[in-house]
Amino acid sequence: MGVKERKARQKKFLRQEILDAASELFVRDGYENVSMRRIADKIEYSPTTIYLYFKDKSELLEQVCKETFGRLVQRLSKIMEQPGDPVERLKRGLLAYVQFGLENPHHYRATFMMVLPEGFGGKKMHQDDSPGMQAFAFLTRGLGDCLKAGKMPAMNVELAAQTLWAGVHGITSLLITHHDFPWVGREKVIHSTVDTLVAGLEA
Amino acid sequence: MGVKERKARQKKFLRQEILDAASELFVRDGYENVSMRRIADKIEYSPTTIYLYFKDKSELLEQVCKETFGRLVQRLSKIMEQPGDPVERLKRGLLAYVQFGLENPHHYRATFMMVLPEGFGGKKMHQDDSPGMQAFAFLTRGLGDCLKAGKMPAMNVELAAQTLWAGVHGITSLLITHHDFPWVGREKVIHSTVDTLVAGLEA
DNA sequence: AGAGTAAACTTAACACCGTTAAGTTAGTGA
DNA sequence: TCACTAACTTAACGGTGTTAAGTTTACTCT
Numbered sequence: 450m451g452v453k454e455r456k457a458r459q460k461k462f463l464r465q466e467i468l469d470a471a472s473e474l475f476v477r478d479g480y481e482n483v484s485m486r487r488i489a490d491k492i493e494y495s496p497t498t499i500y501l502y503f504k505d506k507s508e509l510l511e512q513v514c515k516e517t518f519g520r521l522v523q524r525l526s527k528i529m530e531q532p533g534d535p536v537e538r539l540k541r542g543l544l545a546y547v548q549f550g551l552e553n554p555h556h557y558r559a560t561f562m563m564v565l566p567e568g569f570g571g572k573k574m575h576q577d578d579s580p581g582m583q584a585f586a587f588l589t590r591g592l593g594d595c596l597k598a599g600k601m602p603a604m605n606v607e608l609a610a611q612t613l614w615a616g617v618h619g620i621t622s623l624l625i626t627h628h629d630f631p632w633v634g635r636e637k638v639i640h641s642t643v644d645t646l647v648a649g650l651e652a
Numbered sequence: 653m654g655v656k657e658r659k660a661r662q663k664k665f666l667r668q669e670i671l672d673a674a675s676e677l678f679v680r681d682g683y684e685n686v687s688m689r690r691i692a693d694k695i696e697y698s699p700t701t702i703y704l705y706f707k708d709k710s711e712l713l714e715q716v717c718k719e720t721f722g723r724l725v726q727r728l729s730k731i732m733e734q735p736g737d738p739v740e741r742l743k744r745g746l747l748a749y750v751q752f753g754l755e756n757p758h759h760y761r762a763t764f765m766m767v768l769p770e771g772f773g774g775k776k777m778h779q780d781d782s783p784g785m786q787a788f789a790f791l792t793r794g795l796g797d798c799l800k801a802g803k804m805p806a807m808n809v810e811l812a813a814q815t816l817w818a819g820v821h822g823i824t825s826l827l828i829t830h831h832d833f834p835w836v837g838r839e840k841v842i843h844s845t846v847d848t849l850v851a852g853l854e855a
Numbered sequence: 856a857g858a859g860t861a862a863a864c865t866t867a868a869c870a871c872c873g874t875t876a877a878g879t880t881a882g883t884g885a
Numbered sequence: 886t887c888a889c890t891a892a893c894t895t896a897a898c899g900g901t902g903t904t905a906a907g908t909t910t911a912c913t914c915t
Binding site: 481554561562564605609618619620622626632638641645646648649652 | 682684757761764765766767808810811812814815817818819820821822823825826828829830835836840841844845847848849850851852853854855
């Protein structure tokens with residue numbers, strides 16, 4: 450009676466194939482420049498087949514982003530495990546966040562730079578177990594470590610974490626959207642942002 | 653021979669009428685939810701007429717944003733004229749920037765949160781006389797005032813200005829896109845971001 | 856005044872888009 | 886073998902930005 454399972458595996462396979470095709474196209478051309486018909490062409494199925502596996506185009510994007518941000522969580526997790534000065538570790542985490550965003554600009558844009566439909570964000574995006582939220586949790590944890598080690602003054606950790614997020618998101622998104630801006634230097638601005646934010650919290 | 657001038661005035665009038673209609677719709681529904689046909693309906697002309705006055709939809713948006721950011725520049729200009737502690741003045745300017753972005757989320761999104769086509773940004777967006785750049789110039793000026801008054805240590809002003817921009821842009825854009833996120837408090841996070849950034853530069 | 860012309864505007868169409876209803880095919884279970 | 890179901894496709898709907906061609910309008914010049 451392994452038939453059903455084989456079927457289920459096959460079904461999952463095509464699902465993944467769609468996801469991979471969509472991911473590649475989204476990354477290369479950006480969400481709104483990729484049509485369902487193009488994705489379908491790539492996997493050599495009819496466009497409507499995609500709708501048997503995904504509710505609509507935005508769910509496709511949502512799944513692609515989930516995968517990508519799973520990788521970010523893994524990366525941050527590795528950094529946070531390392532021993533040493535918690536402030537330095539926090540900084541490394543912030544830098545890794547920016548770097549990840551710049552490596553995956555289309556995914557980053559889709560996840561953090563699009564206006565979420567009312568109610569959509571609250572229920573799906575901001576659940577504690579979503580990759581985005583897991584990534585954010587590393588911030589509060591990193592800050593908590595700094596406090597425990599006496600490296601930072603007493604503060605509202607949640608507020609400080611949101612402040613840090615705003616800062617690193619700012620430089621990440623600006624570098625993505627305004628690549629032609631006369632930056633003093635991409636690396637310089639990234640480091641300056643991280644250093645300024647952390648110094649501001651230490652003060 | 654005032655005929656030609658009257659004609660020119662009439663032509664300008666319709667141009668402005670298109671701009672106003674587009675602006676209202678963009679602000680209410682967002683750029684990508686407004687079609688050329690809807691704009692045309694509003695002014696009771698055929699859709700193609702718009703193309704006699706604007707190259708395409710994106711130029712329409714560009715002009716609308718230019719108008720809006722002219723208002724931001726005016727507001728910042730007023731703040732920078734005021735006497736008093738330059739650091740406080742700088743903070744007030746940063747807060748005004750964020751507030752302006754939140755008051756005009758669709759315009760803000762269009763100007764600072766969309767990926768600029770290669771070469772487009774460099775030539776149009778980042779010219780010294782563009783409203784966006786004028787707004788940015790207030791940052792460097794505000795920082796310069798702080799330095800002159802001895803309120804801040806020696807630093808690369810351009811780098812510091814870009815850092816500040818990244819920070820305030822970060823909180824502005826996140827509040828626009830992730831309005832459902834469990835923020836500690838919108839006002840709190842805004843002030844925390846501004847205070848942290850400035851404190852970080854002072855250190 | 857009437858012919859010619861240029862500007863202003865519209866109609867119709869093209870090539871796309873996301874999505875759905877209806878239809879076809881293939882393979883399972885009785 | 887026959888009914889049923891799951892997988893997939895065809896055809897279509899109502900929309901998009903944009904353009905080529907055609908029409909109306911109004912003014913200039915003889």
